[in-house]
Amino acid sequence: MKNLISLDSLTDIVSNSVGILIIFAVINLIHDNNKTYQLEIPIEHRTELSPAFFIIKNDSILAMDTDILFSNATLQATRGAATNERLFALDYFDILGKINEDKGVSFYARDTSKWPTFKELGKGNSKLTKTLNTLDAKTQFAFFFVYDSNDGDDQSTSASGFEAFREAREYLKTRRIKTGWRPVNDEAPANICKDHFGKRCDYLPSYLGDVR
Amino acid sequence: MSQKSQFTQLKKAWGLDESASLKELLAHAQTKSKADPENPELSFNIAELLRHQDLTKEASQFYKEAIKKTDTKTEVRSNKLDQRVKKQRKSTRSKFLLFTFIPLIIAAVIGLFAWQKLNEPEKLPVDSDPEKFAFTQWLAKQQMSQIMTTLQQQNPELSFDFSSSSANAQTPMEFMQSLMQADAIEKMRRDQQKANNSKNSEGEGRPAFQCSKEPAVMCSASDIPNADGESREEVVLLMEAYNSILDSEKDCQKIEQSIATIGQQLQWRKSERRIKANLEDLAVECFYRENNLEKTIEHARKLQCTGDESYINSVYWYMTAINHRAGDKSAAFSSYQCFQEATNYISQYDFSPAYVASRHRESGALAWLYFDDLSTATNELINGRKLLKSIPEKSDAMLQVISEINLDLMETYVTANIDRDTFIELLEEINSSGLLTDGYKQIKDTLAAIYHMQNNNINEALIPLVNLTSRFNLMPEFICGWDWSGFERGLEESIAKNDIREQAKTLVSAANCYIPQTMQGRIQKINNVSKWLKLR
Numbered sequence: 001m002k003n004l005i006s007l008d009s010l011t012d013i014v015s016n017s018v019g020i021l022i023i024f025a026v027i028n029l030i031h032d033n034n035k036t037y038q039l040e041i042p043i044e045h046r047t048e049l050s051p052a053f054f055i056i057k058n059d060s061i062l063a064m065d066t067d068i069l070f071s072n073a074t075l076q077a078t079r080g081a082a083t084n085e086r087l088f089a090l091d092y093f094d095i096l097g098k099i100n101e102d103k104g105v106s107f108y109a110r111d112t113s114k115w116p117t118f119k120e121l122g123k124g125n126s127k128l129t130k131t132l133n134t135l136d137a138k139t140q141f142a143f144f145f146v147y148d149s150n151d152g153d154d155q156s157t158s159a160s161g162f163e164a165f166r167e168a169r170e171y172l173k174t175r176r177i178k179t180g181w182r183p184v185n186d187e188a189p190a191n192i193c194k195d196h197f198g199k200r201c202d203y204l205p206s207y208l209g210d211v212r
Numbered sequence: 213m214s215q216k217s218q219f220t221q222l223k224k225a226w227g228l229d230e231s232a233s234l235k236e237l238l239a240h241a242q243t244k245s246k247a248d249p250e251n252p253e254l255s256f257n258i259a260e261l262l263r264h265q266d267l268t269k270e271a272s273q274f275y276k277e278a279i280k281k282t283d284t285k286t287e288v289r290s291n292k293l294d295q296r297v298k299k300q301r302k303s304t305r306s307k308f309l310l311f312t313f314i315p316l317i318i319a320a321v322i323g324l325f326a327w328q329k330l331n332e333p334e335k336l337p338v339d340s341d342p343e344k345f346a347f348t349q350w351l352a353k354q355q356m357s358q359i360m361t362t363l364q365q366q367n368p369e370l371s372f373d374f375s376s377s378s379a380n381a382q383t384p385m386e387f388m389q390s391l392m393q394a395d396a397i398e399k400m401r402r403d404q405q406k407a408n409n410s411k412n413s414e415g416e417g418r419p420a421f422q423c424s425k426e427p428a429v430m431c432s433a434s435d436i437p438n439a440d441g442e443s444r445e446e447v448v449l450l451m452e453a454y455n456s457i458l459d460s461e462k463d464c465q466k467i468e469q470s471i472a473t474i475g476q477q478l479q480w481r482k483s484e485r486r487i488k489a490n491l492e493d494l495a496v497e498c499f500y501r502e503n504n505l506e507k508t509i510e511h512a513r514k515l516q517c518t519g520d521e522s523y524i525n526s527v528y529w530y531m532t533a534i535n536h537r538a539g540d541k542s543a544a545f546s547s548y549q550c551f552q553e554a555t556n557y558i559s560q561y562d563f564s565p566a567y568v569a570s571r572h573r574e575s576g577a578l579a580w581l582y583f584d585d586l587s588t589a590t591n592e593l594i595n596g597r598k599l600l601k602s603i604p605e606k607s608d609a610m611l612q613v614i615s616e617i618n619l620d621l622m623e624t625y626v627t628a629n630i631d632r633d634t635f636i637e638l639l640e641e642i643n644s645s646g647l648l649t650d651g652y653k654q655i656k657d658t659l660a661a662i663y664h665m666q667n668n669n670i671n672e673a674l675i676p677l678v679n680l681t682s683r684f685n686l687m688p689e690f691i692c693g694w695d696w697s698g699f700e701r702g703l704e705e706s707i708a709k710n711d712i713r714e715q716a717k718t719l720v721s722a723a724n725c726y727i728p729q730t731m732q733g734r735i736q737k738i739n740n741v742s743k744w745l746k747l748r
Contacts, residue, residue: 046651046689049460051460070450078447082446086331087333096333101449208688
């Protein structure tokens, strides 16, 4: 037993420069294995900025053109297509709409194959980058409806839209644009309603855009 | 049957001669029995033959054997019958199940198909020109062609050319409009206004509001939601959602354009006038913020034309403010008088106490901001407060209004430098309500600091100043809706000492959310005031 636990050899290892390097290497290895994301603390707050809405699903990001969406929804409503909480086409990237009292207008995202992926972020000629670059930090903030599950598409990096959201958030942060978000899924999709319905109709920024 | 005849029969059946003896018959029967050992009839015949030969014991054995074999056969038959019955029963049950469930399955399949069809997303038509889907447009065209036919029949000398080759090609609708002179259009507007007002009276059980200080507003047909039919729930929800987007974007031109486009698409119904009023109110507020006198007045009138009485005060609030800004004090005062008349009107009818109290609050704000009338302002605020305090069970909306009125009242108290006890009592109530947003808490602390400063309560003034800086430090955005202009004017008289007045003005400038400045800039101003106070 005495031979097994020898203080001399331990002293050798610690005092030896190679030994110290080994210890550092082991510590670094342990540190790498426990790699964690540095989380920014979200501060959700009232704002005078107007939200620009986006849906993120399967690593793809779609800017919601509310003018087109509401214009088409109005057209459908006048035709009676939106009665009794029926789903109706919005003729916008395969999105379906539904109107009900609890959620206002809901937007059901389906096929995302034609949406730009977050990998296009930062590329000068990409449509997504151009869209995000049009946001004005003084008057707007970006609000993301993030799907927390995908359609089983193996091509996506993660099992949700969160990776894309984090990338988009970081990109916008460099442009000093605030971001807010809400998790959505097929049962509780993206929705826009009047704020008097309460918390669920609040679209607030939670991540500050100012680079300190 | 006798034994003899029996044996004769047996002999015949077995093909033996009639002269055959019993022994021969027995031997033959035994031979047959060996060939067919399970046959009970053979055993019985052997037993009978033995009995007739007086071999009783042997006969008895064969009788028993015959009985045993019969039992076995009977059992076999029974089993077979049982199996047959079971098989038949199974077949019947299958048929029963099949015929019972087939209709149900068919019904389920049909139901599923119908459900799928019903829930199939409505496709957006390829041609999305809204006019193509507006039934009223179609109806108008039909009516127009009928009018034209009648006109031609009664006036054969008239000729119409609507062809595109004509130099002045006009649609029937445009032609009819061109036929109508200004007087005719005016008359039509008046009739529509009258009809609108009478419909209001019928619907709500109260007369339409008309301010005594101005003539009845003239409305164009497109500004009056008067189509028949019940309110379309999905349209209301859709417009409310879109309203919130327009509200956040604050793009006045877009709001104006949207009102026109949506109106054309939806053909406003009378029952949906609240939505139209919401949109017009948004436009009024937006153009007021832009300081656009003409557009503010135009949309305020359009808001009136909706006939929604919940917005009368809003109309006159903006009219008072915008006219005052434009320097037309007389028009501003007339609008303010209309505001007061409107407040009296809503007080008489079934509007909620919180709503009425809010209007008193606004009336007080207008009196103070634009007419320097501190007395009317204070009285209006006290009236609103009394109204709500007199109600035993207060709703959240009421408590919210009370907190806002209290804050307004606090401004008038500071301006009037009211006695300490009254001020402290009000401050305590505000502090304990817990209903103020962070933005309004900044207003409250600024007012409290100024009140204590003007009364030389340095230590007490420093406390709200510390609150102000710590709150500004934590605020991501400073949002409030507070017009300091009346208070700033009042400072000239309410604070006699120049140095204190200057410091108060610095505080007001730090707490003015409409002055664009950084949080650090605001904090710096407050710290400067604190330093100045500490040096006194």
